[in-house]
Amino acid sequence: MTWVTWRQSRTEIFIFAAAIAAVALFLIWTGLDLRSQYDSLGIGSCLTSVGTGETSESCSQALQSFNDHVNSVRNLATWLVFFPLLAGVLMAAPVIIDLEQGTYRFAWTQGVTRHRWLATKIALGAAILTAVSVAMMAVWQWWAKPFVTANSDVFGTNRFESIVFDSRLVLISYAIFAFALCLAVGTVFRRSIAAFGVSLVGFIAVRVLIENRLRLHYLAPRKYIGSPIETLPASATNNAWHIDSYPSDQYGHALSWNNAAVQQCFGMKATLAKGASEVLPAPSDIDAAVAAQRQCFIDHNIYMTTVYQPASRFWIFQGIESAIFLGMAAILLGISFYWVMRRIAR
Numbered sequence: 001m002t003w004v005t006w007r008q009s010r011t012e013i014f015i016f017a018a019a020i021a022a023v024a025l026f027l028i029w030t031g032l033d034l035r036s037q038y039d040s041l042g043i044g045s046c047l048t049s050v051g052t053g054e055t056s057e058s059c060s061q062a063l064q065s066f067n068d069h070v071n072s073v074r075n076l077a078t079w080l081v082f083f084p085l086l087a088g089v090l091m092a093a094p095v096i097i098d099l100e101q102g103t104y105r106f107a108w109t110q111g112v113t114r115h116r117w118l119a120t121k122i123a124l125g126a127a128i129l130t131a132v133s134v135a136m137m138a139v140w141q142w143w144a145k146p147f148v149t150a151n152s153d154v155f156g157t158n159r160f161e162s163i164v165f166d167s168r169l170v171l172i173s174y175a176i177f178a179f180a181l182c183l184a185v186g187t188v189f190r191r192s193i194a195a196f197g198v199s200l201v202g203f204i205a206v207r208v209l210i211e212n213r214l215r216l217h218y219l220a221p222r223k224y225i226g227s228p229i230e231t232l233p234a235s236a237t238n239n240a241w242h243i244d245s246y247p248s249d250q251y252g253h254a255l256s257w258n259n260a261a262v263q264q265c266f267g268m269k270a271t272l273a274k275g276a277s278e279v280l281p282a283p284s285d286i287d288a289a290v291a292a293q294r295q296c297f298i299d300h301n302i303y304m305t306t307v308y309q310p311a312s313r314f315w316i317f318q319g320i321e322s323a324i325f326l327g328m329a330a331i332l333l334g335i336s337f338y339w340v341m342r343r344i345a346r
Contacts, residue, residue, distance in 0.1 A: 015090060020132055023083060024139055030073045031143035037069050038146040070147045080140065081166060085203045087132060088178025089196055091125035096186030096195050099344070118340050122333060125179055133172040140167035159314045160241040162211070169318045173325035178203050180329035180336070187336040187344075210324065216243065218320045221307045225252050228266070228304040229294055239311035248305040261300035268293045 038044070043066050046059035095118070148164060159165065166174070181202055186195030221243055224236050228247065236242075247255040247262045255262055268289065297303070309317075 019086060019090075020136070023080065023136070027139050027143040031146075034070065034073070034143070034146045037066055041066050043146070043149075066146075081162070081207070083136065084133070084171060084174035085178045085200065087129055087175045088180075088203075089182050089199055091129055091179050092182035092186060092195070092199075093192065095121045095125075095183055096190070096192045099187060099190045100192050114340050114344075115337070118337060122183070122336075125183075126176060129175045129179055130172055133175050137167060137169075137171050140171075159239045159311050160215070160309060160317065165314075165318070169315075170321045170325065173322040173329070174207070177206075177325040177329045177332075180332035184332040184335045184339075187339045206328070210321065214324075215317065215321065216309075218317050219309070219313060221309055223252055224306045224308070225250065225303050226306075227294065228297055228302065229290065232306060235310045235312070236306050236308045239314075241309035241311075242306070243309065244307040246305055248303050249301055250303055252303075252305045254305070255302065262302060265293060265296040265300060265302055268296060 041062040042059075043062065046063055144163060144167065178199065182195050182199040185198045185202075186192065189195060189198075222235070224233060225248065226232070247257065247259070247266075249255065257263070
């Protein structure tokens, strides 16, 4: 049965391998380019100076230039979100085509039970998807390393951003879910075009819903309430997912940005003017302005509440989301087994 399954699936597997090779070549080509830019602009040295608080103007420009270059290829890399869908559909295609053309009857009349027939095809597909997803995770993380290193330290990129989050453990669960979704739809309708179309719409809809609506609520976000002019704690800045910031009282109750006191305190500036030209204020004037603004916040009981998910929850979120997609995949595979066992006649 395993050999027959391989013979029936080899065309799709070869197409899958060609697609994976194309994606890998793209990642390697652009990854080498990112590393070349990283080295030529001296980003490593600049990150060291950022850590000591001695960033020069040239370093700031180099870091911004590198970030702009990353964004030029990053938009192309966002298409990798469809990799799990492509992988899942290609692995489910042989089963769906088998059902559509009725060739499954031959296997069932040769002493192969329905259960073994479907279980073997699912096991082969899941094994290939897992192996390829692990390999893609390694390549994708290698590709993103310069971007993540520079942006985490300088631009405050959070670890929950799609380009980072989607390339870790959840990548496997995405591919298994796409496989199970396409297989379930194809088993019920026994039409390959319908299965592929429904899978495309369903996969995108579920991914968007979970990423934009549910992921935020896996765990209750943390809140930090402090002075608007104070530096946030490391847990709220280092690779954290910044959700919201708003003026509040000391208990975190939101204040409107249209509040007169809020506008007054946040509108205070430390600038000096001489005639028609503006000049930089002296350090003593800056200190005085900061002190005045701080006192304004104290007098009007104004704080700043920051809502965030700390970076320490990254792997917890990975586990939760993987469990969600694998759970949905298990239900869909259960539907496939039920339909094959109970609803499809020889």
